[in-house]
Amino acid sequence: MSNNAKKFYITTPIYYPSAELHIGHTYCSTATDVMARYKRQRGFDVMFLTGVDEHGQKIETAAAKEGLQPKEFLDRIVAGILDLWKLMNISYDRFIRTTDEYHVKTIQKVFRMLYDRGDIYKDTYKGKYCVPCESFWTETQLENGKCPDCGREVQDAEEEAYFFKQSAYADRILELYERQQDFLTPKSRVNEMVNNFIKPGLEDICVSRTSFKWGIPVDFDPGHVVYVWVDALFNYMSALGYLNGEYHDIDRYWPADVHFVGKEIVRFHSILWPAMLMALELPLPKQVYGHGWLTINGQKIGKSLGNAVDPYVLAERYSVDALRYFLLREFTFGQDGDFTRERMLTRINTDLANNLGNLVSRTLAMQDKYSVAADPDNVEPEFTVLMNTTHAEFDAQMEKFAFQNALQAVFGALDRANKYIDETTPWMLAKDESKRGELETVINTLRYAIDKSAYLLTPFMPDTAGKIQSQLNGSAREVLFPRIDIKKELEYLEQNG
Numbered sequence: 405m406s407n408n409a410k411k412f413y414i415t416t417p418i419y420y421p422s423a424e425l426h427i428g429h430t431y432c433s434t435a436t437d438v439m440a441r442y443k444r445q446r447g448f449d450v451m452f453l454t455g456v457d458e459h460g461q462k463i464e465t466a467a468a469k470e471g472l473q474p475k476e477f478l479d480r481i482v483a484g485i486l487d488l489w490k491l492m493n494i495s496y497d498r499f500i501r502t503t504d505e506y507h508v509k510t511i512q513k514v515f516r517m518l519y520d521r522g523d524i525y526k527d528t529y530k531g532k533y534c535v536p537c538e539s540f541w542t543e544t545q546l547e548n549g550k551c552p553d554c555g556r557e558v559q560d561a562e563e564e565a566y567f568f569k570q571s572a573y574a575d576r577i578l579e580l581y582e583r584q585q586d587f588l589t590p591k592s593r594v595n596e597m598v599n600n601f602i603k604p605g606l607e608d609i610c611v612s613r614t615s616f617k618w619g620i621p622v623d624f625d626p627g628h629v630v631y632v633w634v635d636a637l638f639n640y641m642s643a644l645g646y647l648n649g650e651y652h653d654i655d656r657y658w659p660a661d662v663h664f665v666g667k668e669i670v671r672f673h674s675i676l677w678p679a680m681l682m683a684l685e686l687p688l689p690k691q692v693y694g695h696g697w698l699t700i701n702g703q704k705i706g707k708s709l710g711n712a713v714d715p716y717v718l719a720e721r722y723s724v725d726a727l728r729y730f731l732l733r734e735f736t737f738g739q740d741g742d743f744t745r746e747r748m749l750t751r752i753n754t755d756l757a758n759n760l761g762n763l764v765s766r767t768l769a770m771q772d773k774y775s776v777a778a779d780p781d782n783v784e785p786e787f788t789v790l791m792n793t794t795h796a797e798f799d800a801q802m803e804k805f806a807f808q809n810a811l812q813a814v815f816g817a818l819d820r821a822n823k824y825i826d827e828t829t830p831w832m833l834a835k836d837e838s839k840r841g842e843l844e845t846v847i848n849t850l851r852y853a854i855d856k857s858a859y860l861l862t863p864f865m866p867d868t869a870g871k872i873q874s875q876l877n878g879s880a881r882e883v884l885f886p887r888i889d890i891k892k893e894l895e896y897l898e899q900n901g
């Protein structure tokens with residue numbers, strides 16, 4: 405990659421290592437992967453970062469339960485996460501573990517710098533703590549006495565601790581939202597932040613703990629470990645080599661072009677994160693995008709709710725590409741979406757088997773049968789226009805992370821191509837030697853529509869797009885997406901899924 409290429413730095417959150425990764429995690433990393441692949445395809449020098457967020461009491465407790473040291477416990481789980489990303493074809497450029505030595509070094513330096521500048525000070529912490537979420541709450545923030553994020557019990561907590569002067573940055577954060585209108589998107593997330601957190605009075609935030617050990621030690625005050633969110637957020641910079649010698653890309657890639665994050669962690673990314681960066685006089689990320697949740701019957705899919713959907717089962721049964729496609733086509737990225745097996749199967753059948761798959765197999769079967777030579781220049785003008793418009797629409801939607809709309813544009817064109825077959829009836833043209841020219845145009849127009857669509861679909865379905873391209877180039881044909889008998893399949897999943 406030439407060093408002159410425009411850069412694009414995109415991140416997923418770093419995931420909490422959990423043995424039971426579910427389709428919600430897959431959703432976030434697939435969306436990021438699609439965006440990274442899209443930008444690479446358009447010539448950008450992409451840095452796609454993902455990783456794991458390994459510290460905190462939750463991990464310490466989980467490891468102890470299994471009689472393991474935290475690191476041993478983590479290594480096993482991280483191997484599983486890497487395996488899932490491999491399965492899902494997640495093309496990350498860098499994978500960070502917050503237990504990596506270089507990251508630890510960065511965090512210790514950051515903590516000390518914030519302390520030296522007076523942005524971190526020592527006091528006594530009194531309040532509530534949600535262990536599973538690693539979140540501190542004040543009484544007023546609780547909902548019915550429970551954690552407002554997950555609804556679980558919180559604990560009383562009181563200890564000597566360090567605090568970050570978040571309150572001092574409230575005005576500058578509001579100014580940031582004003583000045584940089586797309587800093588936080590979708591727009592609805594800005595109102596949530598302003599009304600729920602900033603307007604009621606932004607509080608200083610407790611950034612160290614003494615009640616457990618599994619964290620990055622504050623190097624000038626033994627016994628204190630750094631609050632997991634300070635540790636976690638700076639991964640986006642430590643992974644580029646900020647304040648460590650491991651990597652040297654900070655000047656090339658920082659500030660990030662976009663952080664993709666789930667809506668429940670938007671507040672950390674759009675308040676605490678910019679506030680800490682402001683304190684250190686560092687450039688702010690250009691954008692934070694808060695995506696919605698995948699739910700089942702309206703409830704967030706997650707381990708603790710016991711309704712996890714296993715991406716392995718779905719990917720093995722319907723293909724990785726079908727799953728990737730479904731996730732980004734069915735749901736509106738910025739909003740919650742309810743997962744059902746029926747929605748998934750219907751989407752795969754309608755779009756992938758009937759529309760795309762059918763178009764490819766019909767076109768290539770006819771090309772063979774009627775011995776039509778490929779000629780990329782023999783294209784109906786209507787389709788040149790259609791595919792150009794589709795391409796422009798696709799790009800416009802991708803720039804807004806409106807994946808569902810981008811895909812809809814391509815599938816609209818594929819739909820048109822299928823109708824064009826019905827209108828032109830190539831099997832009739834083939835019977836009449838005087839219509840040979842017309843037949844050749846029809847087949848080549850279809851090939852052109854397929855080729856352009858495959859190009860656009862590449863970031864979403866890299867394997868399928870590759871298969872389509874090689875089938876267009878004459879390699880043996882295989883069915884791309886077998887049609888599913890939905891009723892039978894639902895019964896199967898009921899028993900095995």
Ligand code: ME8
Nearest residue numbers: 417418419420428457636637665666697698704705
């Ligand atoms: O929050 N639907 O990690 P995490 C959509 N370590 N997205 C979902 C989801 C669902 N049902 N369930 C989880 C953390 N996610 C921190 C991040 S970043 C500096 C630190 C998403 O493993 C969730 O919204 O709990 C989040 O964006 C990501 O998975 C990681 O969640």
